[in-house]
Amino acid sequence: MKDVKVLRKVSLMSIFFKSLYSPKEIAKYRFLTIGKSIQHVFILALFLSLGGFYNMIFRQDLMSDYGETVSDAGSKGLVTIVIVITTYIFNAGLLFLAITILAGIGEPIAKRLGRKLPYRQSWRLTACSATLPIVIFSLLHLFKFEETYFFLLALVIVAGIMLAAIQAIPKPKKRTDQ
Secondary structure (H helix, E strand, C coil): CHHHHHHCCCCHHHHHHHHCCCHHHHHHHHHCCHHHHHHHHHHHHHHHHHHHHHHHHHCCCEECCCCCEECCHHHHHHHHHHHHHHHHHHHHHHHHHHHHHHHHHHHHHHHHCCCCCCHHHHHHHHHHHCHHHHHHHHHHHHCCCCCCCHHHHHHHHHHHHHHHHHHHCCCCCCCCCC
């Protein structure tokens, strides 16, 4: 229980960086408060959107309804702001949906491995497991690499990190009736 009290004070940056490389820490993060987990997912959504934001903000031309490029400094700022906010909200929604679905898969995997992992802890564990693939995807998108099959690769990476984190969860002790 000592770890649970310590986790309430851990910073989001610490959660973010340790989620990049440590399945053992991710296993501990299953005890995070739901608020911290949701904040972490919103930070991940920001990373997910960074490449698109960069391309939108620094692009010189806007497409008109007829496929022609138009340079209009007045409308570009407003349109860019609306698109950036809409993209962020859309990416956050997709990320929450993906984490919710993958967390549902994590629960039976944990049961099969002999670990106790309720859905709420599985959701938190999945949110932290998604950090590395999202950072990789963001960097690929920012530097304009082709990421045709990256979504499938990201699912495999998340599943692998989840599996490693689930294995880092100690098995429940069996009661001996005396």
